Amino acid sequence: MSGRDLVHSMKAVGSAGVAQGVRTVRASWRRRRADAAWLPARGPERARAPGLLQEARPGPGGGTLRFSRSELRVRVAVNGAVFWGWDGAEPEPSYALAGPCPEPDRRVVLEPDKDGGWRVVAERVTVVVSRRGAVEVCTPGGVVLRRDLPPRWWERREGGAARWMQRSEVAADARFFGLGGRASGPRLRDGTYRLWNSGPARGGGVGGDRARLTMPVQLVVADAGSHLVFHDSSWDGRVVLREGEVGAGSGHDRPGACEVRMDGGPLRCWVMVGTPARVLFTWASLTGAPAAPPAWALGHQHAPRALDEREVRRVVEGYRKHGLPLDAVQLDVDHYDGQQVFSVDRDRFPELPGLAEELRREGTRLVSVVDPAVKAAPGTAVFDGGVAEDAFVRGAAGELVEGVGQPGKSVFPDFTHARVREWWGALHAERIAQGFAGFCHERDEPTSFAAFGEPTLPRSARHSLEGRGGDHREAHNVYGLCMARAAYEGLRGLEPEQRPFLVSRSGWAGLQRYGSVRCEDVGTGWPGLRASLSLVMGLGLCGVPFSGPDTAGFDGGPSPELYLRRLQLGAYLPVFRTRAGGRGGGRQPWEFGTEVLAHARGVLVERRRLLPYFVTLAHLASRTGVPCVRPVWWGSPRNRALRDCEDVFLLGECLLVAPVLEPGADRRTVRLPRGRWYDTATGRAYEGPGEVVVDAPLSRVPVLARAGAVLPVRGDGGGLELEVWAPAPGRTGGGLVVREAADGREEPEIERYVTRWEGSGVVVEREGEDAPRTPSHPVRVRGLGERRRQM
Secondary structure: OOHHHHHHHHHHHHHOOHHHHHHHHHHHHHHHHHHHHHOOOOOOEEEEOOOOEEEEEEEOOEEEEEEOOOEEEEEEEOOOOEEEEEOOOOOOOOOOOOOOOOOEOOOOEEEEOHHHOEEEEOOOOEEEEOOOOOEEEEOOOOOEEEEEOOOEEEEEOOOOOOEEEEEEEEOOOOEEEEOOOOOOOOEEOOEEEEEOEOOOOOOOOOOOOOEOOOOOEEEEEEOOEEEEEEEOOOOOEEEEEEOOEOOHHHHOOEOEEEEEEEOOOOOEEEEEEEOHHHHHHHHHHHHOOOOOOOHHHHOEEEEOOOOOHHHHHHHHHHHHHOOOOOOEEEEOHHHOEOOEOOOOOOOOOOOHHHHHHHHHHOOOEEEEEEOOOEEOOOOOHHHHHHHHOOOEOEOOOOOEOOEEEOOEEEEOEOOOOHHHHHHHHHOHHHHHHOOOOEEEEOOOOOOOOOOOOOOOOOOOOEEOOOOOOEEHHHHHHHHHHHHHHHHHHHHHHHOOOEOOOEEEOOOOOOHHHOOEEEEOOOOOOHHHHHHHHHHHHHHHOOOOOOEEEEOOOOOOOOOHHHHHHHHHHHOOOOOEEEEOOHHHOOOOHHHHOHHHHHHHHHHHHHHHHOHHHHHHHHHHHHHHOOOOEEEOOOOOOOOHHHHOOOOOEEEOOOEEEOOOOOOOOOEEEEEEEEEEEEEOOOOOEEEEEEEEEEEOOOOOOOEEEEOOEEEEEEOOOOOEEEEEEOOOOOOEEEEEEEOOOOOEOOOOOEEEEEEEEEOOEEEEEEEOOOOOOOOOOOEEEEOHHHHHHHO
């Protein structure tokens, strides 16, 4: 035992309670012994490269290229996505894909290239393979977007999974985004990024790379074009990035570089090219359409430190008393009986269904935390049921793997087995009977508390992996994804007419088809505020459009100013949730004084007013894969100044939000994309592209509306109203509106509107063959004062 492990063990016993601390020490030792006994030692390894190209055989969508020491299969799908796999790897099986692999594009041609290589020519992309195995992705005009050098494998002489490495080059002006949610920024700087779902470092992980949700997905944006690349292996890995430099050294460009290293799994890759909107649409068609949440879940949610029904009612009454909108209340594990999942403490919550119905009548839903850790206690319903179903993860010797969770000694379901997912999904009937309308997954990395080492299951633990068999090295990163699938499919079966609301803490590529993401444990300080925006924007660029942080922060206690600035940012993010912070206090707005309370009321009222716009964005994201929160360069990816801007974001097409991320600021600089933008508070118009300085008093953050925008909002009477911002002179505008009357699973109608100047007034008309030209909702035009000043 190392000195560091001894220190961690002593701290665990002293800080977590004696009994729980002893459990974590024992669990850490069990995990270490199991992995030492059952995982192969690294030992001698031999390196292998593809070798020289021997022959090429055409096939549907591309073909197969045989090298002296490997084989490469290239296939272009009908949706334009390019797949290639080394050593005979196929697209399936894959946890990322939403269904069967898309059909190959039969029009694709495999033809010889210069110097003994071959090329796969499709409508929107050309893939060139050299005679040594380098792979280039090019535009139809021949511009190289990405060049993957020949890969390398390191195979153990005694057998076992091969490690592999893939180096790539991109344009000198390219910028990297993605890899899941990264607190260090939506734009990924030079450095090493680990692909292993884990808890962030204390303080939100702002200075480190640990992340709850990682995925090997990169969006690369350059002047020549954008592309998304996905390395489909769920094993532990690392990505090393180095941005390029234009005009580096004697006027020559230095290309950007990416190195992906995986501890195992197939070397297979998907690439999509086009505009950011196109590649994310293609990505959604491949990995699944985002699951739009019900409308109420797009409102304000609060997770109080509620230990009993009386405390829940006190918090909800506080919101009512102070005129603060509240759409949902989340109950943590404290409402469980002994913190055992799918149970209720009848002493503290004697009438939970009655409480849920009472709150629902007032417009507030109950959301339940669900933890995968099941207390290892014979005689309890969930444990006994899981044993009967053989549902729990076992070790390499066949024994149940015991870890430490919130309820103490715990076992963990193997969600990579279809039968286990069905069993777990059916357990949600108990939650529905208690009146819960939504579900929040906690500690689904999965987390098993540890005194030292990784806080998860042993890497040697066995998983079904859909019948293929494997261990936790392959299953760890997809555990949260499979847990979300179990809950989502179970809820759809239990309530077929309702749209499930499910939010996860962890996951993997494809998580968007089951629900939303909560970016937990972001530090409460000012760096954590900036990290919150980075996480949400980064997840959106990986195809997960619905996410949000713990708005009030996780640790410590925010100052009144910081609390308000966090609330103001959160109000413009898809998942808007505040949380009581344990020792950090309840963090209800009235706890910070009358001034903060008044400003917080304005924030929450504005979120309620914008709810129809969030509903519209949610359904558009579900149909197109385009995120709700977008980088400011979204419509102009070739604008390098915008590509480097990370403190401003677009909320859909209509709004630009400039959060205040520094203490003491009452003004801030805002970089604008091309076009006219109106300050929604003052009505003043600004022209982009360029930088402007705008007021940012403590009461609000700058929000600007695009000229010509049609914004669906909630009117004074509670009905839907169209807020129209006047087009720039000589220009037209427009927008989409989703009118949703219920939270069912039916697809709502999308209304299209156009705006234009006619004389001295603005005309708003509805488009569509069968639609009346007159708008279906009241219209309020703003920005006319600017026109009159010009006239």
